[in-house]
Amino acid sequence: MHEAHPASPLIEGNKTYRQVTDEVFRPTESKPPRAWFIAIAITLSMLSLGGWAIFNTLTKGIGTWGLNKTVGWAFDITNFVFWVGIGHAGTLISAILFLFRQHWRTSINRAAEAMTIFAVMCAGLFPIIHMGRPWVGHWALPLPNTRGPLWVNFRSPLLWDVFAISTYFIVSAVFWYIGLVPDLATQRDRAPEGSTKKRILSILSLGWNGSNRRWTRYETVYGLLAGLATPLVVSVHTIVSWDFATSVIPGWHATLFPPYFVAGAVFSGFAMVLSLMIVARKVMDFEEYITKAHLEAMAKVLLLTGMIVSFAYATEFFIAWYSGNPYERYVFLNRATGPFKWAFWAMFTCNVVTPHFLWSKKVRTTPWILFILSIFVNIGMWFERFVIIVTSLHRDYLPSSWTNYTPTFNEAATFIGTFGLFLTLFLLFCRVLPMIAASEVKGVLKNGDH
């Protein structure tokens, strides 16, 4: 394994430890600027809109959505898969890159993990509200009950989802929290004596005192958790893909789905990290911590996973043709030329064409271009899920049942609402907790050498 970026330092500006501490903790210790309040006002409005939409759904029924007898899932599961996908980058960055000793991860892992947790929260909302009767949603959990041997269906991929998502959420949250402990202690130490903040942080930092023994234990736990989280990175989206792959619906029923979905998830997750980091490093003055080298590294991941995704698209079409299965062939023809061709071509443009701009180093190191490209990838990956779900369902086996799908305002509002939740939580995170893992960054100062 080669060293990441041997030529350029991971943290620019020749910072001292003191400087790092001051700069990283500054946002948590000062009054937020006006722009922050404006931003959170917008995201809270989005969240309220989503709250209204969900209330509407819960009180009236799933009929408030645009679904019909043939298309039983659309925005709901599209958004679910989209957010789970977003949630992929965090654990990948913190766990897999940690195990591979990719030190450049230190600047972004905290925020990426936070993003993961928030994204999984958004994702987890959809399986609950998409149910016809969410008030009995707990029946999807293997809870002991008084109804005799009434248990959950272990053959159902939806049940696997329940386990996969909840496990992923718990492990990600614990991993994130453990990683936070040294910084929480620093934050505690900097908090004014006797303040409520200090008391809370004292509890949260679990009595951390920075001793060697603590560090040893910490490193062990962190390594173990990274090992635990690593298979989850692969398993979560594999299982999500099984929701489709184990069905009989042409366009869903494909053995390709697990690797294809995992690659897609990493692709979308990195795109979202890029989008957020490019903005955050600018407005929070972290350009020396999250350097262009970081952005370039992420852009390279984007290019690679984008090409894997493109390859998967090509494979799907090839197999549809090669299988000779008329239903399969029709579904793929219909994807590219049917009533939802606009969605397909939007997906194609965003996911297949966009990454190839990243061959240019200039593009990879120009934040504003990267930002635009990452947004395109986010849009493309949302459309990918929409295309897979809706175009496969709306014209399956019996032409008599073919229908179209048009989303309602309620569905769009729900989706906007999850963005509201995600961004609100992220904005709060930026001002409450250290966005950069200060303790880890200190370890990679001076060109990344320990």
Added chain:
Amino acid sequence: MRFWKSIHSKKTPNQRQDEFPEELPVGEPKVGEAVRHLSRRDFFRWSGLGFAVSLATGCDTKKSEKALALLQGQEGQVPGTDLWYSTTCPGCSAGCGAVAKVRDGRPIKLEGNPEDSLSHGGLCPVGQAQVRSLYDGGRLRTPIMADHEAHWADLDRDLVSRFADTKGGNVRVLSGSLGPSQRRAVQAFLGGFKDGKHVTYDALSQSALAEAYERTHGQRLVPAYQLAKADLIVAVEADFLGSWLNPAGFGREYASRRNADAHMSRHIQVESVMTLAGSNADERIRVAPSEAAAFLEHLCSAIEGGTPIRVLDANGKKKAHEIAEALKEHQGRCLVLCGMNDVHAQIFTARLNKALGNEGNTVELARPSLQKQGDDAAVRALIAEMAAGQVDALVVLGANPAYELSAFGFKEAYAKVKLRVALSTMPDETAFASTHVAPDHHGLEAWRDAEPVKGRYRVSQPLLNPLFGTRDASESLLLWAGAPTTAQAWVKSTFALFTSGKTVGFASWDELLQKGGVDLDLPASAPIYKEDRSRTQSEWAALKAESAEYELRLYAKGGIQEGRDAFNPWLQELPDPITKITWDNYAQLSPATAERMKLAQGDVVRLKAKGLADLVLPVVIQPGLHDKAVGVALGYGRTHAGKHGTGVGGDAYPWLGADRHALEVSPTPQKVELACTQDHHNMEGRELVREFALAGYLKDPASARPIDGGVGSPVQPSMYTPHPKGPHHWAMVIDLSKCSGCSSCVIACQAENNIPVVGKDEVRRKREMHWMRIDRYYTGNEQDPQVVHQPLMCQQCDNAPCENVCPVVATVHSEEGLNQQVYNRCVGTRYCANNCPYKTRRFNWFNYDHEDVVERLVLNPDVTVRSRGVMEKCSFCIQRIQLSKATAKNEGRELKDGELKTACQQSCPGMAIVFGDLLDPNSDVAKALSDPKRYQVLGELGVAPAVNYLSKIRNVESAAPASGGHHA
């Protein structure tokens, strides 16, 4: 009346007890409804008195005539069990014998009576939907006088004095085709006036048919057609499977000759619009509406000789000659039908049937049909009289002329009649235009009778006490005539008159009620052909051959028919068997015409003709329509048809008689979305409906067997252990050659399984709830396609894709091969529906309306009413399976094959559905499964459906490839 509730009701002693005098006392007590506190002593005092009174009055032995829902069960009666009563379907004048399932005093399902010699157990969608009409919350509940609710006593007093004042005047009764008792009642009523006359009309008039026989045979009659005896049926503009005369009875007879064997009948349809009958034809010939009569004339000439007066194009001539040759080959065993209300067309038809020797064979004149007694000329004369102010009183009975006779100017003329009495069941257009409304019972609440065919006497008995303050129309008429009697006594006396001096063949009135009717062997002689041909020829020659760019063709749909049941939401939401559109009528145009006019489906057009108000309707592009024809369904656009029927579609009745008239079609900028349940009409080369030509099939039946590995191949090896097997394995076979697509099963299923109505907007969103649907595909050329109908419900797969994906085990496999949906357990993820290759699962998007206290009485208590958020689907009528198994067990015997019928199977006029136990090698279903035509839809998926199909066989030499015939 011995009991009275208040001074008010005491003062109106004739007031009927209304079961729902006001809203039921549910929920919060009303304001001002004080709760009285009763002391303990008072309580015992009153209850003691109540007990004594009930003892004293309970000893009355007088036989009650009321069919009351029992509060306390009788000895021997088990609550929650069904009682079946025979009756006659009140849906139309076909008078199909029916049996009604009565549960705890409420009829909840109407089924064809298998012992009926006319319908043989089939019942059409309208008949199936009658229970819903019965419980319509919008029905008339009290008499109405001068636009105000009135008491019967006041109404009667007022009417009796008014009728007394007009003793010497002109009194008319206008009605639809009535049964014998009601006809007698009308006569008895009119007898009291100096000039009383009974005029009958039919909204879907066949007056010209009767008139034609008057001119050719000297007797006004509608023949009774015997489709079962016909080897060759040539139907011209006659939708005998959908809306013409007696679709259920015809359907059964027709299907009895549609077995794929040497006796299979051949059916040629000549028509301008695509009708249900036309969609089943072996050969279908498109003619312009104005050409149909000429086509018949050419047929006549080709058979009888002579030169036709009218000209047909080369293709029409060729076809007419081909058909004439075919008819000649089947002398005495063929049948020519004509549904046009055009006297010349009907004369040609009568001549053809005469010349071909069909009279006495397939065309029964000695014992004719009495279904359509309407006489258009008499109606015209009546309306002229009314308009001239010469009618003093008009009583309308069992009809809605204010809506249906708008082309004759009824409404304007009606206003000139001083005393206008309507005996309606619904607050319809006529009721609103009348001075007095005496609400009639619904047919299922009343003593009625029918004689749909001469000598075939049918009786209907009330199945429940009238829900509202209504009174039987016969009772009203007889009361006003000063000879009050009960409807029961009246029908009894009719029956006595009917059978006096004849051998009836059974002992008692009770036995008649049990059987539902009796066929009397009346001595009869057929009228002899004696047409004044020169008169016909000169009249026909004098008629201008009117041909125009666009010609209007009015037709009736199988569900809504003439529009009398437009208030019935089941029928409104029933997809039209051809267009699959619900809740609307529309202007049908052929694909070529629409393309020429640059019109798309849903574009709104304005139909214009001289002297008529414009008709604005959305366009429906209908393959198989003649390029000149503009097809518009009657029965829509009603102004007073309750909360469901009012304002649905456009009213084409003013255009009646303008049939075939030139009209102008002009586009408007508007566009509407039609509520259609099927948007895609092409099988896309998929082998969903297999179709073969009879000739080839008979030569080599095995050729129809699906190729191994293809459709219907055996189940592939599985890594899972098979489901545990029980004593039964339920399976179904549907014969596509016998299914006409009439959709009776759809309504039967709706009634049986409490399927909600979702409304037009929800159907537009593709959320109809029908468990049973009929897929209709076109094959071949778009201009002149062939049609196939495929009933589809849950296929009860043995390897059901829905079962393994449910996270909460809400859909499970029974050991009897059923795929069971557990509503209580369902959390509504909809994954099962997504994973169903047949898309037969239905989701409750909202809580659907079952709140109306009257309308919910139609619900079948054996079937759960589903709440929002759960999935539902066909259960193979599991409640019937369980009941039959329990009955067999209680009687200590095995379940017999055929004793258990699903609702769809029972309703099917064509007997296309066979259901039973696969494990019984002698069962009908097991036998049907070994038919070489058997295949499974999407069998190649390995889901092992329990529903199998028999390929459609058309009686042709070589089949047009239906589904492309092979995999693409």
